[in-house]
């Protein structure tokens with residue numbers, strides 16, 4: 001099927017890391033600037049940024065590099081704006097964007113000021129209309145908005161809903177994680193809806209963060225965990241016992257953990273290209289997506305790090321269609337079902353479903 005059909009379909013993105021979703025061209029532009037200032041050697045960085053196949057270990061080395069390139073408020077604002085506009089351009093109608101608030105004393109950056117820079121990026125989005133605040137603030141032109149330009153009358157614009165998840169990095173201390181959760185609570189009115197636990201799965205113990213995750217949940221924040229990116233069965237079991245509202249990846253589950261996942265019905269954020277590129281799954285035909293999909297387990301297709309893995313949500317749909325033989329109508333239904341898995345709340349879920357139903361009618 002033509003790529004265009006996956007691009008034009010409305011989609012929901014629930015697992016995208018901000019710094020992993022930066023365009024290569026933007027990263028290279030930053031690298032050039034830092035190279036000219038003598039802070040880094042441009043050619044070394046260029047080689048790493050443009051490399052295509054990476055192990056999981058190499059991916060985390062690349063994130064350290066990306067973080068060097070993106071550490072100041074103006075840069076964080078710019079990448080946020082670009083990432084949202086890129087997702088909107090391929091008709092992602094709801095984006096739950098996650099990022100790790102970072103403190104950087106040398107730049108006068110606190111976790112709070114980092115997050116404020118992200119929110120400023122949302123405010124600067126101008127290529128499309130954006131709804132990013134849970135209180136319902138919509139920044140839009142006076143023009144009517146709709147999800148696809150080509151279906152509208154030329155005056156209308158695309159619209160994207162954006163909500164934020166704050167990530168706790170497994171390298172952090174419990175104290176830093178608590179700071180992130182408290183920040184999330186303070187920033188609920190600019191669309192922060194939950195907490196994610198991510199970072200190098202071979203680093204740290206997830207139990208370190210359990211008090212912060214429990215606190216988040218008690219305070220009404222939604223929680224999603226990266227679970228089973230490496231085969232640590234003890235951790236996988238304990239994570240599933242915690243009953244997070246969603247988990248990311250779920251790649252390395254042995255039989256009893258797999259059964260536990262199926263029984264629990266915890267929705268899974270599936271990142272096909274990421275899993276294949278990092279060799280977490282050996283090839284697409286043995287990917288657990290097929291089993292979950294056939295068993296009607298709640299799941300959603302996601303990009304993870306569209307910049308780092310040179311992918312897009314449309315490509316992920318195209319890959320699923322080709323690898324598992326799923327037709328457009330069924331993948332449209334999968335995208336529509338994913339609306340229910342968002343952390344955005346009833347009103348947004350209702351509005352998104354209406355939008356999907358409107359488009360669905362035109363497909364029928």
Ligand code: 6MZ
Nearest residue numbers: 017018019020063099100167169198199200
């Ligand atoms: C685990 C990942 C990840 O937060 O700086 N991250 N954590 N597994 C993955 N699979 C490949 N991909 C990204 O975005 C980058 C950060 O997201 C997490 C890592 O902590 C990475 O440093 P932010 O915007």
